[in-house]
Amino acid sequence: MTVQNLLIELFVEELPPKALKKLGEAFASVLHEQLKAQGLASEGSVATAYASPRRLAAHVTQVVGKAADKAVQQKLMPVSVGLDASGNATPALLKRLQAAGADASAVPLLRRAMDGKAEALFYDSVAPGTTLEAGLQKALGEAIAKLPIPKVMTYQLESGCELPGWSSVQFVRPAHGLVALHGDAVVPVTALGLTAGRATHGHRFEAARDPIEIGTADGYAATLREQGAVIASFEERRAAIEAQLQAAAARAGEGLSPIEDEALLDEVTALVERPNVLTCAFETEFLEVPQECLILTMKANQKYFPLLDAQARLTNKFLVVSNISPADPSAVIEGNERVVRPRLADAKFFFDQDRKKSLAERVPALAKVVYHNKLGTQGERTERVRAIASAVGQQLGGEVLAKAADQAAMLAKADLLTDMVGEFPELQGIMGGYYARHDGLSEDIAFAIEDHYKPRFAGDELPRGQAGTAVALADKLETLVGMFGIGNLPTGDKDPFALRRHALGIVRMLVEKKLPLDMPAVIARAASAFGSLLPDAEKSNAQLLNFFYERVAGYLRELGYSVQEADAVIAVRPLWGEMPERLDAVRAFAKLPEAPALAAANKRIGNILKKAGETDQVNAAVNEQLLQEPAEKALHAAMQAVVPRADAQFEAGDYTGSLQTLAALREPVDAFFDGVMVNAEQADLRLNRQGLLKTLHQAMNRVADLSRLAA
Structure with missing residues (x-):
């Protein structure tokens, strides 16, 4: 072989x-x-x-x-079907053998073996290898x-x-x-x-x-x-291009480096068979145009690698990955410089023309741009975003922030009507920031306009400043509330309006910036901005809230928290900005030797209270006169000493300390379940003990639902 x-x-x-x-x-x-x-x-x-x-x-x-040849074992049929009373092959068996590539001569060679409760006939053969x-x-x-x-x-x-x-x-x-x-x-x-x-x-x-x-x-x-003259390996070509880019940048000037773009590097690798990196340049006057515009046109249209200085500012030099290696590359260099010049000139023209009209002057024209056939125009959407941004700003920073958020939200979409964004849609928001500065607006407003799309993708940076955060939250909330309200929910792998990305962006802002926003209330406020456009806002808001919590759970798991830890915190529906501290507290609690027993006891208490009926009807005020058993008296006394201290730590935001303080209740809780019959026949005793457990249950589950940690 x-x-x-x-x-x-x-x-x-x-x-x-x-x-x-x-x-x-x-x-x-x-x-x-x-x-x-x-x-x-x-x-x-x-x-x-x-x-x-x-x-x-x-x-x-x-x-x-x-x-190699393979031994093949093929079950034919039960013996009772394949052989008659005399042991001769039946027509059914002969037909099956023919299908298997054999004839009647193979009958004596058939193997008998039990197949379940009946004996069957098997045909053993050798299949030649392909x-x-x-x-x-x-x-x-x-x-x-x-x-x-x-x-x-x-x-x-x-x-x-x-x-x-x-x-x-x-x-x-x-x-x-x-x-x-x-x-x-x-x-x-x-x-x-x-x-x-x-x-x-x-x-x-x-x-x-x-x-x-x-x-x-x-x-x-x-x-x-x-x-x-071909490097056949994609990875080898890619590595060669990367090395040549770095070497060419070093030769072009001290501190210069090519822009990092993995997708561009992959695309250029796929365009050449024998890469040869050359250094080109354009006129410095084009550097007056925002560098994002120049970088985008060079990357997207020409597949060039712009060179940045040590401060990450664009220079007038760029690198070309050529597919030929002439002895004199001057013609190739001149050709690429000649090709890029009109592109840069267009960008400069767009920039100059756009600045002749302020963002505020462009806002009325948004009323002529359709946003969605069921949700109106971009102008109407802008008014909704303004209302939501003002409400969020009021809650996060009072009247001053509310006014700044409102102004930024009013202008945020105006750059959609500029020539530059019309040519390069990827620059929406970014150009709005540049034009806001040209209009004499404050840096906070410019940042807010520029950042209101952030985070655009997983791992993207969050908006700078409170105004930018308020507008970014409002913009994403308006999209989510509106789309859920008219039934445009993501299904399977289809999410044409990027609702999952928008929801995760909101989750990240609230959690990472520790914002004290109550999401059900914020969603309801956002829905009110739509007036009568949403058929059943209450139902769609509930769907959206569940959708958010799915994203929250996934986000927390990506941060490294276990499913049990995330579920325990999410179950008590805290403010999302508090989740990291609560999760850290749960993780620290889970390492304590008392944790498994208390988590199991907490789960047991929850089941007892559920079986008691409407647990809200159980009187949580314990009558000390009805405490009879030593174990219940000991538990009540321990709770009197421990729970107030744990509650004070909770109110102060010391979630870790609160849970660790409650860990001292392990022994009296274990003794209570060992020595006390909760569901006593005497009604007043039963209700008193249930009330004791309800008080304990409430105290233990303020930080997180500890029963979710039980095995």
């Missing part, structure tokens, strides 16, 4: 750059799994993915020429079929292919070559109308020869590099 390494390459026209990395990984992964499933690749086999703008390839180690040609054909078909292709192309096969004429093929891009090598031998598989060989193509302009013959599977990458 020959064991060699395998190489498969599909040579195609330029692949979509944003999808290339996933395409390469998926091609190699599916191919490898299919080979292993057929016994052609060992469990220790390793697959290496290759992906360049014009090729998808995979190198797989430890591949055999033919899979050949590499057949197995690779199947694996290649699966790998192509399962590629995460963003958009399929339909194209006609070239004349002379296996399927000539007007036959068409569907693939991500037209394929022109197929290489399949097992060691140094060609495996004659077919795909996309192509028959495998060993010839491929290198760099369009810099290959030493064309076509290139791949001698062996193991020599693929080296041959492409040496003869084809």
Whole structure:
């Protein structure tokens, strides 16, 4: 059995750059799994993915020429059905044997064995292992079929292919070559109308020869590099670009560094086969434009890497990743500088024109921009956000903050009507901040306008300042309350209005900034801003609150708290800004030796009170005259000493101290349950004991529901 390494390459026209990395990984992964499933690749086999703008390839180690034969045990039917009274095969058995690839001669060889309560007939045979040609054909078909292709192309096969004429093929891009090598031998598989060989193509302009013959599977990458001027490995090309960017930045000036953008780096890696980083520059007059505009146009439109100084300020230099390496790169540099200049000139023109009209002058025009057919225009939405922001500001900082939040909310969406944001929607909010400063508004208002979309994504920074926080909360709340109110709820993986992201942003602001906001009240206030637009606001508000708590639970788990810890705190519905301190208190309490017993006792008390009926009817005022058993007297005395101290610590915000103080009740609580019958037949005794337990239950569950910690 020959064991060699395998190489498969599909040579195609330029692949979509944003999808290339996933395409390469998926091609190699599916191919490898299919080979292993057929016994052609060992469990220790390793697959290496290759992906360049014009090729998808995979190198797989430890591949055999033919899979090992397999013993097959096939149950046919019960003996009573397969054999007649004389022991001869019935027609049913003969038919089953024929389906299994055998005939009547196999009847004497059939094995009898118990199958449950009945004896059955089994046919034992040996299935020959699949050949590499057949197995690779199947694996290649699966790998192509399962590629995460963003958009399929339909194209006609070239004349002379296996399927000539007007036959068409569907693939991500037209394929022109197929290489399949097992060691140094060609495996004659077919795909996309192509028959495998060993010839491929290198760099369009810099290959030493064309076509290139791949001698062996193991020599693929080296041959492409040496003869084809192509770095076939995506990761290797990416690392080479990264190293060249850093080196070029160092040569361009002290303290300079290329902008960090992983997505841009991946995209550029997918655009070149042999990267060559060059340094370019533009006129310094363009630096008068906000750097976010210049950076965005260079990155999005030209795939350039802007250079920043040590203070992260944009310079007039940028880096280009070229796909060619001429002896004199001046023409390439001049060409890129010439191409970027009109882009920067457009940005400067937009910026200059936009500043001729203030943000306040643009606000009335928002009434002409539709926000949602059921929720009105952007102008109407702005008024709702203003009302919510003012209410939030009033609660967080009084009248001064309410006025600042109202002003920022009024102007926050005005930059949507500017030329710059029209050209670059990603700059909404950011440009509003620049234009606010130009209009002479305070830095707080400018920050609030700029930050009101934050956090835009997971891990994004939170708004600066109280006004920005109030407007950001109001903006997200208006979206959530409105969409829930008209029934636009996220379902499964579909969330077209990014409601999960908005909810998590609110959770982060409240928790990380420790804001003392009562969410049910805030949601109700936000809903009131919609007037009669929401059909059943009470119902949708309840749905939204539950939606929020789902996000809260997930967020706390991401912070490292256990499910039990998060559930214990969430169960008592505290202000979200208090949650971190409460969680830390619960975690500290859980480490105490008394914690398991008290958590279990707390759970037991809750069950007793539930069974008592309407627990709110239980009189929590304990009559000392009705305390009879020593254990209940001892518990009452301990509570008299401990609970007031724990309550005082709770009121002072010392949640950890409060729970640790309550830990002293473990022994009297254990003794109470060991020596006292709570549900006594005498009604006054029973109610008194239930009242004692209710008082204890309330004291123990002020910080968190400790029963959630019980095993």
